[in-house]
Amino acid sequence: MAVNRVGTTTSDASGAKSTVISGLAPDVPDHRSSGFRAAIRHITLPSEARILEVGGLSGDHTTIHLLDVFDNPIDIVEIDEERASNLQSKYDNDPTTKDRIRLYNSDAMDFTSIHTYDLLIIDMPTGSIDFGYEEILPNISRYLSVGGTAIVYTIYDHAAAYDVDDPPGNGDQPKAFMLSFFGAPTLTVERVDERLRPTGFAAIGLVDRWMLKGHRKGHGWVCLEKLPLPAA
Numbered sequence: 001m002a003v004n005r006v007g008t009t010t011s012d013a014s015g016a017k018s019t020v021i022s023g024l025a026p027d028v029p030d031h032r033s034s035g036f037r038a039a040i041r042h043i044t045l046p047s048e049a050r051i052l053e054v055g056g057l058s059g060d061h062t063t064i065h066l067l068d069v070f071d072n073p074i075d076i077v078e079i080d081e082e083r084a085s086n087l088q089s090k091y092d093n094d095p096t097t098k099d100r101i102r103l104y105n106s107d108a109m110d111f112t113s114i115h116t117y118d119l120l121i122i123d124m125p126t127g128s129i130d131f132g133y134e135e136i137l138p139n140i141s142r143y144l145s146v147g148g149t150a151i152v153y154t155i156y157d158h159a160a161a162y163d164v165d166d167p168p169g170n171g172d173q174p175k176a177f178m179l180s181f182f183g184a185p186t187l188t189v190e191r192v193d194e195r196l197r198p199t200g201f202a203a204i205g206l207v208d209r210w211m212l213k214g215h216r217k218g219h220g221w222v223c224l225e226k227l228p229l230p231a232a
């Protein structure tokens, strides 16, 4: 898999290189105010590659862009039975998606596959972002190829997300998670890289979820590259 890196290259304290594929509001034509779309526009997938998505819901936030930007098949894991069933019907009834999308009604922690994927999306509900990083990413990324990309929904600025009139739930738990997991209530590519590189992922990008134009601020996507296992 190739990532067309267009951003600035930075070095962390150990001298390891990480490359920012896009900033918080990347100047990508055709982004439709979606940081997710802007991020995936930097990724080139081989024709035989497969995409794995955790979190189906309506498909209107991420899947719609995956279908449009790539030609590859997409497997979606959705824990809610009704959502999974509705989504499968929706895609089966459309001849352009019928043969490309397969829904798995399962907890991502129980999902197994015979496939290896080149692109993994983890789009958990806002209150479960911690679960996405601490449990799902380490578990399900066994199906991600080395050099493959994982894109994980995140809060990157806790104050911007929660110190607002209508926050998305109680911010105490997300703040405690950001402090304990990342060591700060705000994220940068460098901070994510420092935290996740020892676990086998280089941080290659951080983009705003709604390109800083939407109603909600401080929500984004962390883009990671799976690293080879260190030599024994």
Ligand SMILES: C[S@@+](CC[C@H](N)C(=O)[O-])C[C@H]1O[C@@H](n2cnc3c(N)ncnc32)[C@H](O)[C@@H]1O
Binding pocket: 054, 055, 056, 057, 058, 059, 060, 061, 062, 063, 064, 077, 078, 079, 080, 083, 106, 107, 108, 109, 123, 124, 125, 126, 128
């Ligand atoms: C933010 S929504 C996903 C939005 C979706 N990507 C879209 O384009 O509409 C999160 C979804 O994750 C599902 N979910 C929550 N926990 C899960 C788990 N452990 N395994 C699989 N899906 C889960 C929820 O039921 C919900 O539908």
